[in-house]
Amino acid sequence: MSSKVRIGLFGFGCVGRGLYDILSRNNTEFHVEKVCVRQRYKHRGPDSNLFTYDPKEILDDPNIDIVVELIDDHEAAYSLATEALQRGKAVVSANKRMLAGNLDTLLGLQKDRSPSLLYEAACCASIPIIRTLENYYPSGAVHGIEGIVNGTTNYILTRMFHDGLSFGEALSLAQQNGFAESDPSMDIEAFDAKFKLCLLATHAFGVVLPVDKVFNYGISTIAKEDIAYARSHGSTIKLIARSAREDGQLSAAVLPAFIPLDHPLSSVGNEYNGVLVHTPYSDAQFFHGRGAGGHPTASAVLADISAAASHYRYNYDKTQSDTKPAFTNDIAVDVYCRYGDTDIARELSLDSIDRRYSSKTHNYITGRVQLEALLQSKSVRNTDVFVGVLPVVSQS
């Protein structure tokens, strides 16, 4: 690539503006040649000649080396990314939904000497976790990953625990402070976290997870009784994305979990993210940093732009390993289920029940259930039900 690396940017929201801002303030080797936006007449700030609403102005421009895709629409993002790659342009993306939903195809597009597709910003913003899993940990070296990978829900849970807010109050506060979107369902129902977990699992274990079969359960039904239960057990509640290999099999799910207060993930507050990488010979390595926000996410985009300019690409070596594990939902987890009218013990197929509690205000059971049973259950989605994973005593 010639003296200045030329960038075509799709999207000028929070992250796009952040990136433009960082690049404008620093004299870097990168130049934003064109920005493609959807709304033609919206006031944009920088020189209006910079903007176009025609994707071809970027995709067809042979002078543009790197396409940075920061739009919300995952289907449009997929078209742009694949077209750009096919035209020999490197692509940097932060769209976890687009990436997780199309990993198999995107891996197929990345043959030897093809341009880079990089997406560190799609996962935990400022934390360089994808690069580290991809490059540092050899195949077979990671036994498990677990993390707080969604800033919105972590902000909500932090405010509920610290300030005694209800879920609804905490969600409103998150929206006021820019930590939740007007339609927050992808975040609070743990889809966003699931997409990120899929990306992490590919780089940690070499497995492309079937997104629809990975169980995700959010925090929209959490109530003060659940928080009281956590407190009385020396725990907090966090939305945890977890994937672990055991005996050649790989489990993966996103659920609220009761996290003991001495566990590293309990200290990850507000919109921060944190990831633990469990390894057999050195316990766990913990990575912590800002998980959301224009500038932190744009910093990750910039790191990827810089890497793409040096022709760095993910090798996906672990996907070629003979010993990579096979995805399964046939794995048991210990859960707490709080419920009202739904007779959860009857409706959910549990392996065993340890404790039953009932009172005038609420009921709960604790017991063991297969991930597959949770995935198949409709009743766990009832608004009077909240499910949380109980701590595994042996896990650090």
Added chain:
Amino acid sequence: MSSKVRIGLFGFGCVGRGLYDILSRNNTEFHVEKVCVRQRYKHRGPDSNLFTYDPKEILDDPNIDIVVELIDDHEAAYSLATEALQRGKAVVSANKRMLAGNLDTLLGLQKDRSPSLLYEAACCASIPIIRTLENYYPSGAVHGIEGIVNGTTNYILTRMFHDGLSFGEALSLAQQNGFAESDPSMDIEAFDAKFKLCLLATHAFGVVLPVDKVFNYGISTIAKEDIAYARSHGSTIKLIARSAREDGQLSAAVLPAFIPLDHPLSSVGNEYNGVLVHTPYSDAQFFHGRGAGGHPTASAVLADISAAASHYRYNYDKTQSDTKPAFTNDIAVDVYCRYGDTDIARELSLDSIDRRYSSKTHNYITGRVQLEALLQSKSVRNTDVFVGVLPVVSQS
């Protein structure tokens, strides 16, 4: 490299055994061909044919692809590493003293297409911090690094704060538990931490630090009065290696520091290590993991072996940057100096004094001093003096 990658190992202490153990338990692509040790007749455990006391049996063997150097003697380690590199063998080392003391020469040896020299295990054992600084953060992206990079001193300080032990008692306990060597001076006087800081600074900022001009001050004179002072100010004391760029200049030093209890580094306990990477647009990223021990360090060695087998090498791109900062000791730090008979206010050239305290048991001053003044001062090394850095309010 052919089917099995052949390794020649120098040293069979804690880390060497750990590596052999990990490789024996897992069917990897790596085979330990020969182990060179100093003491000929010591019982070694594995097949005695594996062992040699003649370095040539490894260096002259054309079948050996990678030399892993895990010996204590830094001068011998340097000879082995340079000879191996010159013979086209990749080298993996954990010897921070050898590396930090010879970085300029070692960088010179690493021309294009030369074999790799990798040393993740030399810094923070299980935490992949060198690789991350080298590859993830572009030139200019890091404003500062600060970390707890020495497990021995962190174990001692943790036991002093948690169990009320004196320095001597905590040191004995560390020695009993294998966290301190029989001659602990390199650790407790902060030389080990300084060597690691030099490696970190090269990969974070592209600067090869002049080891002898980097101020290191350990914890051997810490007393209960200092711990009481920390407690009364809502802080703990940690041995902090810190390097920061400002206005084109780079400062670096290792000193005990008062760390507020809400600071991420305050939670790094016992033999663990933790590093904060400060970046302008996304605050700080925090990396935490086991900083010592045979298996954790050997895991890092194995990650490097794996990377060397894929011909990964550090590019040291930042050392080529036009905007890399220049090392300086002309920078002021706010310190606490506790003293007995030494008239520290007279002997140490301070820029200013904020507070003076004296009593029958001890005295202290707080004030501002240049790093250069600390480096030149003999009296700060007196046994009745303890210096600690006070928190910078603006730093997170």
